Amino acid sequence: MQTKDNLEAWRVFVSVARTGSIKETAIEQNLDMSAASRLLSSLETDLGFPFFDRHSRPMALTERGQSLVHHAEQLLAYFSQVNEIARSLSGNAVRYKLCYPLNVGRSNLIEQLNDYKKIDPLLEFDLMSECDHEDVLSGRVDIALLPYRPPSKGLVMWSVGKGLNFPLATPAYLKRHGTPEKPEDLTNHNLILRTGRNYPPSYFLSRGNEKAPLITKHVVFTGDALSCKAALMSDAGIAMDLSFDLCRQEILRGDLVPVLNGWHRLPWEMTFVMTARLQDNERLMQFCRWIVERETIDNVARWKPMFLKFGGETDIH
Incomplete structure (x- = not known):
């Protein structure tokens, strides 16, 4: 079989076109770097022209590679669609990859x-965590709950409401550094911030109709939600992006304390996304409609009672 007839080679091509990196593609496609590189080179040899300028970093598509990539994406989408329809008609168990943020407690997800x-x-x-819409578009995950609303191209999307929190700190940290009362006080504190490829960062704080920029001189830690929580519990600073759901027990025990008198990061725009290539799969669409309705209710229940308990505004827009 020629490489041009190998779907795995086309997946490598499309992935490198998106990531600009054979290394990232190898990780994404679960291949050795050498295997990914060989597939790409063999595909170029079969077709008789290079797809990428390998001297640029990140790797950039050549003019002919740019003309080809959209058709390659369609090829993979059509194959995936046929495969999904065949799986749904088989009468056997069907598995999909579902991603929820780490900020959403797993007990609620398992119950759903x-x-x-x-x-x-x-x-x-198969449950995954810390994915974004690019993972959905690439096929790494089929359905994802995201804390933001992504660009709509290639996706089917459903809003399930907002998510809110308060900045959190340990009593030990506050005893050593004092308790901030207003946003400008944060310039004298260490902050712990969530990061991610498409994660919506904390640039502003709000309280009711008020809004203020988040200004700090000391960001002591950035990372995923679990790493930020570990830094928070070690008295490293004030965490701006951790959910009530992830920290519920620690808050109820008094191990963590909300700060800033009702100021909080801007709300997360909680959004379910699914790759558009699966929208003709009625079995999966039925699940999506069900989980969107359920998550719209569960999402509010995870944050609103505690948000109101600690002085949050009652009218959230």
């Missing part, structure tokens, strides 16, 4: 999936 098994016991999910 167990409830849906009563409706469709043969629909199963």
Whole structure:
């Protein structure tokens, strides 16, 4: 079989076109770097022209590579669509990849999936975390709950409401550094911030109709939600992006304390996304409609009672 007839080679091409890196593509496609590089080179040899300028960093498409990439994406999408339809018609258990943020407690997610098994016991999910819309577009994950609303191209999207929190600190940190009362006080404190490829960063704080920029001189840690929580619990600083759901028990025990008198980061725009190539799969669409309705209710229940308990505004827009 010629390489041009190998779908894996086309997946490598499309991935490198998006990431600009054979190394990132190898990780994404679960290949050795040498194997990914060989597939790409063999595909170029079969077709008789280079797809990329390998001297640029990140790797840039040549003019002919640019003309080809959209058609390659369509090829992979059509194959995936045929495969998904065949799987759904087989009568056997079907598995999809579902991603939820780490800020969403897993007990709620497991409860949701167990409830849906009563409706469709043969629909199963591999659970993932910390994905973004680019992972959905690339096929690394099929459905994802995101804390932001991404560009709509290639995606089907459903809003499930907002998510709110308060900045959190340990009593030990506040005893040593004092308690900030207003946003400008944060310039004298260490901050712990969430980061990610498409994660919506904390640039502003709000309280009711008030809004203020987040200004700090000391960011002591950035990372994923679990790493930020570990830094927070070690008394390293004030965490701006951790959810009530992730820190509920620590807050109730008094191990963590909300600060800033009702000021909080701008709300997360909680959004379910699915790759558009799966929208003709009625079985999966039925699950999406169900989980969107359920998550719209569960999402509010995860943050609103505690938000109001600690002085949050009652009218959230």
